[in-house]
Amino acid sequence: MTTISETIQPPRTSVGILGWLKENLFSTWYNTLLTFGSLGLIYMVLRGLLTWALTKARWDVVTTNLTLFLIGPFPRDQVWRVWACVFVVAMLGGLSWLAWGSWGRRREGMKRVRRWMVVAWLLSFPLTIVLLHGFDGSSILPLVGTNLWGGLLLTFLLAIVGIVASFPLGVLLALGRRSSLPVVRLFSTLYIELIRGVPLITVLFMAALMLPLFLPAGMRVDKVLRAMVGFTLFTAAYIAENVRGGLAAVPLGQYEAARAVGLSGWQVMGLIVLPQALRAVIPPIVGQFISLFKDTSLVVIMGLLDLLNIGRSVVAQPQFMGLKREVYLFVAVIYFIFSYGMSYASRRLEVALGVGER
Amino acid sequence: MVNERLETRDDIIICRDVHKWFGDFHVLRGVNLTVKRGEVVVICGPSGSGKSTFIRTINRLEEHQRGTIIVDGIELTNDIRNIAAVRSEIGMVFQSFNLFPHLRVIDNITLAPIWVRKWPKEKAEKIAMELLERVGIPEQAYKYPGQLSGGQQQRVAIARALAMQPKIMLFDEPTSALDPEMIKEVLDVMRELAHSGMTMIVITHEMGFAKEVAHRIFFFDEGVIVEGHAPEEFFKNPREERTKLFLSQILTH
Numbered sequence: 001m002t003t004i005s006e007t008i009q010p011p012r013t014s015v016g017i018l019g020w021l022k023e024n025l026f027s028t029w030y031n032t033l034l035t036f037g038s039l040g041l042i043y044m045v046l047r048g049l050l051t052w053a054l055t056k057a058r059w060d061v062v063t064t065n066l067t068l069f070l071i072g073p074f075p076r077d078q079v080w081r082v083w084a085c086v087f088v089v090a091m092l093g094g095l096s097w098l099a100w101g102s103w104g105r106r107r108e109g110m111k112r113v114r115r116w117m118v119v120a121w122l123l124s125f126p127l128t129i130v131l132l133h134g135f136d137g138s139s140i141l142p143l144v145g146t147n148l149w150g151g152l153l154l155t156f157l158l159a160i161v162g163i164v165a166s167f168p169l170g171v172l173l174a175l176g177r178r179s180s181l182p183v184v185r186l187f188s189t190l191y192i193e194l195i196r197g198v199p200l201i202t203v204l205f206m207a208a209l210m211l212p213l214f215l216p217a218g219m220r221v222d223k224v225l226r227a228m229v230g231f232t233l234f235t236a237a238y239i240a241e242n243v244r245g246g247l248a249a250v251p252l253g254q255y256e257a258a259r260a261v262g263l264s265g266w267q268v269m270g271l272i273v274l275p276q277a278l279r280a281v282i283p284p285i286v287g288q289f290i291s292l293f294k295d296t297s298l299v300v301i302m303g304l305l306d307l308l309n310i311g312r313s314v315v316a317q318p319q320f321m322g323l324k325r326e327v328y329l330f331v332a333v334i335y336f337i338f339s340y341g342m343s344y345a346s347r348r349l350e351v352a353l354g355v356g357e358r
Numbered sequence: 359m360v361n362e363r364l365e366t367r368d369d370i371i372i373c374r375d376v377h378k379w380f381g382d383f384h385v386l387r388g389v390n391l392t393v394k395r396g397e398v399v400v401i402c403g404p405s406g407s408g409k410s411t412f413i414r415t416i417n418r419l420e421e422h423q424r425g426t427i428i429v430d431g432i433e434l435t436n437d438i439r440n441i442a443a444v445r446s447e448i449g450m451v452f453q454s455f456n457l458f459p460h461l462r463v464i465d466n467i468t469l470a471p472i473w474v475r476k477w478p479k480e481k482a483e484k485i486a487m488e489l490l491e492r493v494g495i496p497e498q499a500y501k502y503p504g505q506l507s508g509g510q511q512q513r514v515a516i517a518r519a520l521a522m523q524p525k526i527m528l529f530d531e532p533t534s535a536l537d538p539e540m541i542k543e544v545l546d547v548m549r550e551l552a553h554s555g556m557t558m559i560v561i562t563h564e565m566g567f568a569k570e571v572a573h574r575i576f577f578f579d580e581g582v583i584v585e586g587h588a589p590e591e592f593f594k595n596p597r598e599e600r601t602k603l604f605l606s607q608i609l610t611h
Contacts, residue, residue: 256419257456257515261470261522262446271469275460 052325061323062330065314069330072150072305078134078142082153085128092120125164132157146224150305152334154224158296158306162231163289169232170239171278175269177244188240195237201298204230208302227299235292242284246277279353286346290339307331370395370430370526370557376415377424378408385411386422387581395525398558400568403578404604409561412578413528416559417448430525446474449519453531455511457503463490463514464499467521475522482521489517493547509540513547520551527551529560563608569593577601 025035062069071082096117104110132149134141149157176188195203207230211221250273258268278285297308305313311331315324371393378386385408393399403409414420415427418434418441427434429444458466467489468482477485490496493513495506503511512532519527529548533541545567552558552571562568568575569589576586577600584598593609596602 251456253452253454253456254458257450257452257458260417260419260445260448260450261518262442262474263470264442264474267473271473272458276458279460 053329057326058323059326061314061320061326065310065320068151068314069307069310069334070151071153072310073148074150074153075144075148078144081131081134081141081144085131088124088127092117092124096121125161128157146222149224151310152307154299154304155293155296155307157224158227158231158299159289159293161228162235162292162296165228165232166235166239166292167285169236171243171274173236173240174243174247177240178247192237192240195234196241200231200234200295201301203234204298204301206230223302223304227302227304231292231296235288238288239285242281242288243277245284246279246281247273249280250276279350282346282350282353286342290342293339293342294335307334368394371416371559372428373412373416373425374427375425376412376422376427378411378415378420378422385581386415388425389581389583391576391583393526393557393559396555396557397573398552398556398560398571400572400575401559401561401578401583402563402565402568402575402604402608403584407579408581409578410530413530413559413561416526416528417445417450419450446522447524448526448528449516449522449524450528451512451515451519451530451532453534455503455508455515455535457511457515457518459503462500462502463506466503466514467518470518471521486517486521489520490514492520492550493517494543507540508536509543512536512540512544516544516547516551526557526559529558529562531561531563533562533564565593565609577604579604 026032067076067079071079074082098104099110099114099117104114131141132144132153133146134143136143173188173192176184177192179185179188204227207226208223211226215221254272254276255268258272263271296306299306300309300312308331311327314320315327320327369392371391373389373391376386376389377384387408389408389412391399401409401413411420415422415434416429422434430447432440432444432447434440434444457463458469461469464483464486467486468479471477471482471485472479475482487496487499490499493516495510495513498506498510498514503514506514516527516532532548533544536544541564545564548558548560549567549571560568560572572589574586575589575592577584577592577596577598579600584600585596586592587595593605596605
């Protein structure tokens, strides 16, 4: 009689740290060469950078101008309004983390809470804008024109409005491009190809210089709003193409099964096709959002003072002459932190939503 | 020649001279078929013969371009309301299951009852659990389709179709994509369904199943029904050469 053969451990080629080193860094003579070459390169770069950063660099240019970097020329006596916005968003973020996290998922009642959270998030946009902008002649919330918005605050506002507005618009354009109605399809295709055919900076130039020509005389659109519209229109075209790729990846059988159980056309799209399509394109869409976040620095051509341009204006001041490296490094680190944060969040989201694919 | 008898009130599906073209290709060349309430009809035939296209015209996944299809008194035309009404009467099971991978098993089943029939969630879930019980996998309710075996997925697909409480079930080669050891578990469910009095049209090459369950078996080739009889007659005395050839191929291998 035969017995099932014993399960045996896989062969151990590597033991401990030394084994790992040997396996990964010194497995062949050219690998060894590469390892030493890389180590030398890393040493040279880090030595220069760290010596400069820790001894020569004058970081006081960043610390003295920190408020300027964060909010630009926003009136200092009204700073509490910015803090109020930060507080609201942080509260919402914390509550959402609870409601959508593993703690909230295990509780039935949290479903209604989650629905209210979505409403609260949507309401937080107009609230933030009103809070920052205020009203003409109001004593509690005096007007702070958008020309006084700046720094990281402006960068955030531009990016967040761009992201939130371009996503639904992009999805609609993607659906439009696949529509069976020729007019809708033609319009969507023309729009997408036109926008993708020009650089972002020209779209912003159009928004800055051309738009006033089309508007009736006397009607003025705020500069920041124009930039937001420009970013939204631009990003939407790219989102649309990403989403279209996701739609094409949903098998035909999904449409057929959904129609066969009696779902209407909109239900097929909203309940079956879009959820699968969007999940498949999270990485490229988040990539698009990261681009948008960094491209907000192009508002320099409209004379707006976002984070990068505040940096430029700081180093232009006589008392901070020759401190470009400190300022630009600081700005770069800020951009990196938030871009990497988005990238990390997208990977978490993918894992959280990927349950069904296993 | 196949449907010489007159149509009666008992007929739940009536197809008269159904034609369809894919571009220039004439797929269906005048199909006539009438199915009575509670009848189990098996269709077999070589691949590419149009049998799959034909049953998909019955719930309008494919449009027919000539002829008449009447399902439970409703004629299939371009009228969206008619199509919706007919689809909610017909359940369909596909060769490749086509479960919704982003929804749990139970949500796959309750989706249409909640959104189309407007049932409250509790009622839909209760019925979904009964159906999962009936197809023998209640313990899989809260998993995702990708975590199930092929046979289990196909049984969920049957439960999903039954959840709309259809009068007719269409099966498009339900066991062709399954490993041999899983075919039986799906056929068992279908057998039970047939005995419960469901009207069924089944495309399959499982001749054992056909012999046992079908009231009539039809041979489909080149876009038409070549012939159709009660099982015994069909296997013993096929009249057409094409049928004989086909049967000799699938029965002797």
